[in-house]
Amino acid sequence: MKIQLVLFVVVPALLAVLQPAGAGNIPNECRIGGFYLGPQAYSFRLYTFFEAVDKAKEAGCSVIEAFPGQKLSPEDETPFGHTAPPAVWSKAKRKLEAAGVRLVNYGVVGFKSDAELAQIFDFAKLMSIPCVTMEPSPATAETIDKIETLVKQYDIKLAIHNHPKNEKNPDYKYWDPQFVLSLVKDRDPRIGSGADTGHWLRSGINPVDALKTLQGRIISCHLKDLNMMSPKATDVPFGRGVADIKGVLDELKRQGFNGNISMEYESNWENNIVEIKQCVDFVRQHGTKQP
Numbered sequence: 001m002k003i004q005l006v007l008f009v010v011v012p013a014l015l016a017v018l019q020p021a022g023a024g025n026i027p028n029e030c031r032i033g034g035f036y037l038g039p040q041a042y043s044f045r046l047y048t049f050f051e052a053v054d055k056a057k058e059a060g061c062s063v064i065e066a067f068p069g070q071k072l073s074p075e076d077e078t079p080f081g082h083t084a085p086p087a088v089w090s091k092a093k094r095k096l097e098a099a100g101v102r103l104v105n106y107g108v109v110g111f112k113s114d115a116e117l118a119q120i121f122d123f124a125k126l127m128s129i130p131c132v133t134m135e136p137s138p139a140t141a142e143t144i145d146k147i148e149t150l151v152k153q154y155d156i157k158l159a160i161h162n163h164p165k166n167e168k169n170p171d172y173k174y175w176d177p178q179f180v181l182s183l184v185k186d187r188d189p190r191i192g193s194g195a196d197t198g199h200w201l202r203s204g205i206n207p208v209d210a211l212k213t214l215q216g217r218i219i220s221c222h223l224k225d226l227n228m229m230s231p232k233a234t235d236v237p238f239g240r241g242v243a244d245i246k247g248v249l250d251e252l253k254r255q256g257f258n259g260n261i262s263m264e265y266e267s268n269w270e271n272n273i274v275e276i277k278q279c280v281d282f283v284r285q286h287g288t289k290q291p
Contacts, residue, residue: 026104026130026260030062032280033287034253036104038063039276040222040264041070048073049080049092053099059276060284064096065105065133065220065262082109082116082123089127104260105220107133107194108161114146121150131157131220131259133194135174144183144191151190159194159219159259160184164202164231175203177210184217192217197243198224198264202231208247211255220259223248224266225279235267237275238282249286 026036038061041052049066050073056064068081073095078088096103106129111117124132136143151158160183165175173179177193177200184191193214197207201224211218225241226233238245252261263279265272 026063026102030102032061033249033283033285035249035257035283035287036063036260037061037280037283038065038101038104038260038262040065040067040262042067043263043265043272043276045070046269048077050074050095053095053101055273055276056101057099058273059280061280062100063102063104063260065107065260066103066129067107068109082106082120086126089123093127103127103129105129105131105133105159105262107159109134110137117146118150121154121156124156125154129156131159133159133161133220135161135163139173139179139183141183144187148188148191151188155190157190157192157219157259159192161194161222162196162199162203164199165204175199175205177205177213181214181217190219192219194220194222196222196224196264197248198222198226198233198235198266201226201229201243202233204229207243208251211248211251215255218252218255218257218259221252221257221261222264223261223279224264235265235275237278245282246286249283 030036039056039059041049041064044052044055048071053064066080069079071077072080072088072091076091078084080088080092106124109120109132111120120132136147147158160174160180162174166172180193195211195218200207200210225236225238225243225245227236227241229242263276265276268275
């Protein structure tokens, strides 16, 4: 199916700011403990995108993953994302550059039409975002066909995210690593899993086993530790729960994983920067112990 591209009218004064600088490689100096580690801005959903960038820097991180709809700043409450005006994108880019933080992923984002799908990729290219995280709907090969066309055209990766298994919605299958593998195994190598370790635990799945199932197809990761393997589990700092974070990091390293790891900490919403710093320290210290 041919996808119609959405062309934005961008005033000349914004072109220099929005001109893509290439979304490809993330500099090695952005690594922590061997990984491109940073928060998912959703961890700071009570705050603005600008404040989330500042909190990423406060945690010692140089990368961040954005989500659609977060207010831009205390001064500008326009929702940030692919549907925002280009002037908002330019403000976000200037903020990121001033803070020394890179926007390395965007999601979890959905689309209701081919035009909006193209709009998402246009946005990612102009913002120099190397990866987009989605749960494509419907979950069919035909949907992935459409996305794969844009992955190749834009040279932007697609990470398929997984939420927990839902007994009330048996048609939802992304919780199952085998199902995700069936969709991506014969695709362009830039298409794969946006592995959410916390939601695997909530689905009764061992995260290390799931990573092994998806070997070679892990594009990015939402890294979480939970207090128990249960749909009712809550987030805890890395190493204090049941996720075997050391085992997850070791498995990602064994696979040669080179994507971003986002800490999506969905607890203590008003002041979880303390726990996120603890997560950063855990990954950093684990990395120093590696041969």
